[in-house]
Amino acid sequence: CSLIHRSIESLRQVKSVLQDTFEDKEIEVSHRRSTGRFVFLAEGCFRLQGWMYCRNRILREQWIRAKYERQEFIHIEKQEPYSAGYREGFLWKRGRDNGQFLSRKFILSEREGALKYFNKQDAKEPKAIMRIQTLNATFQPAKIGNPCGLQITYLRDNSTRNIFVYHEDSKEMVDWFTAIRAARFHYQKVAFPGANDEDLVPRLTRNFMKEGYMEKTGPRHTEGFKKRWFTMDDRRLMYFKDPLDAYARGEVFIGSKENSYTVVSGLPPSIQGYHWKYGITIETPDRKFLFACETEAEQKDWIAAFQRVVNRPMMPQEYAGTTQFLNFSNIMPLNLQIKNI
Template sequence: MANREKNKKILLELLKRPDNSRCADCGAPDPDWASYKLGVFVCLNCSGVHRSMSNRVKSIQLDYWEDQLVAFMKSNGNASARALYEKAVPVYYYQPQQKDYEVLREQWIRAKYERMEFTGETKYPPISYTTGFYEGILWKKGKDNMQFLKRKFVLSDREFTLTYYNKEDESKGPKAVISIKDLNATFQPEKISHPHGLQLTYQEDTHTRNLYVYHECPEEIVTWYNAIRAARYAYLKTAYPTGSDEELIPKITRNYLKEGFMEKTGPSLTEPFKKRWFSLDSQSRKLLYFKGKLDAEELGVIFIGTESKGYCVKECIPKQARGNKWKFGVMVETPERQFVFMCEQEREQREWLDVLRQVMSRPMAPQDYTIVPESHNSDCTIVCIKDFHIIISTDMYVQLQQILYQF
């Protein structure tokens, strides 16, 4: 018993070292498991992946540790493992954190310890996401239905494009050629109802276009994700040649700051409320709303500026609300108009208030001014229809919005 307690005390002391105080794989604080095959300290979630790979693990608190295993952990640890298994991780490769989806964490762990992808040794054939070109089949959701069909995708960082075909036969030409410039990829397993679900977003004319895809193989979908990140990184290095990796890496891909359903009314705040799916893109300062959460195109976009530019968000109780089933209101004020949304729960109301204030409190970057509405502090609004710009009065704009809201 004394030996058991002594070894446990040694392991707990090892955990106090800075490199061991966080999970070797996802960075979760206070890891309480360890792989005595690799000599790393990991969290409970990551320990399950190691166990599935036969990287023998034990609980530091609950299991008995033999002297030789404790000695092995003392002579290794997270820093030593990182120096070996993470020696050559590409700067664009996404290293998942504690709250990331399981498919990302599992494939990161397998890439490190099972496939040995980051030891710096030359591999042949080369790892797919390092080549600048990748092609394969993904299951893609139809634009107007929930049916997922096999489609061929081709990614090229030489041409900075992602191309997909409606049929595997390429002779009929591509269905779409997507510029890497505005492409984003984010995992959405719950939204797509598949553990490997990936949402691809890009700009098409003046609209945001969404593609929803998945692959049955977890390694394949994560390879696609990191291949897209590699292509995006190559584009950013070309577009911003003086940009540092510290500046460019956060721009490669991004998750939405918050998503969810809210009820929305029209411009005069008297129209019936309708349920809409909202996505807050913090990087572009856009609050997009859709009829359904898997829609291909948005119904509208609200630019979220700063308080100094006339934007604010607050709780509200609409006086003339019609048709709303939910009771917790959020009002977003812009220089053009007020937007009123209703949340189902008070918790959701608080979350939306917090994230919107977070965006409003962040100073606008130079590129933000290219998308800010030109009608600020004006009695006129510029309406863009394809390649035409029409200047109308703000009152007429509100009436137009009321008509369009019915569709």
């Protein structure tokens, strides 16, 4: 964070507690000046914590600029554009088939409960309608190849659909991300009227638990292993031929150990056809899923991710998704009965 502070003209006097040295006089001045102002600014930060969290450089930078340059958290009575319930603008969207990024008009409407985009500026009908109920957004700069790259997912025809977008202006992209979180927050406040904000905030948007390449084989274990890109999204393990595919080739449900799901290092001795030697076996009540990793480090990371899920008890609503390849519209985000809205 100190490096970001230093890149802003008015904040260049900031020092890092880990990389810099402090003189006694500087420590004394910091102690005398910081406490009251920090508490005053932090009050606004805490009010906004349901919509923003600092997981990467873009979010950290815009958080710092919002706090110190724009002073958004001091004047909290002023409603910021990203919390107004409506947002309209243009984003560069990756084409599903050709992979080209083209400018597309996006509209986010809390009243309609949807995020829409249009292929043409004057189009009357949207190309896609993404319901806020199933919407998720996560920054993916490395995968998309742009520092402001955002991956948006939603359910379409009971399948997970990926959309990849970016904007040249990092503030614009962060405002879109925050607007999605705000819309999700307001939706869940209505859908789950008995829930506390602390229960709702972690479910506004989520980062994937782990992503990367592994090899996999088919259900009969006689097919050759194929290299696929895997995404672990809570209990959903999705695999793609390419990381930027719009739809997954398949989705595997990972249950809990109470339901006879286990994760084992290695592959059965009779298995052949894999190139990567660091195997993983996931045992379910119905079958075994076999994967292979390129390195031992990747194997350990994947096993740790799977183990965290398997060790977590399942919620009642998750039992609807215990098929091997599932539609995730059956899984509700909270252990609550959803209200019709």
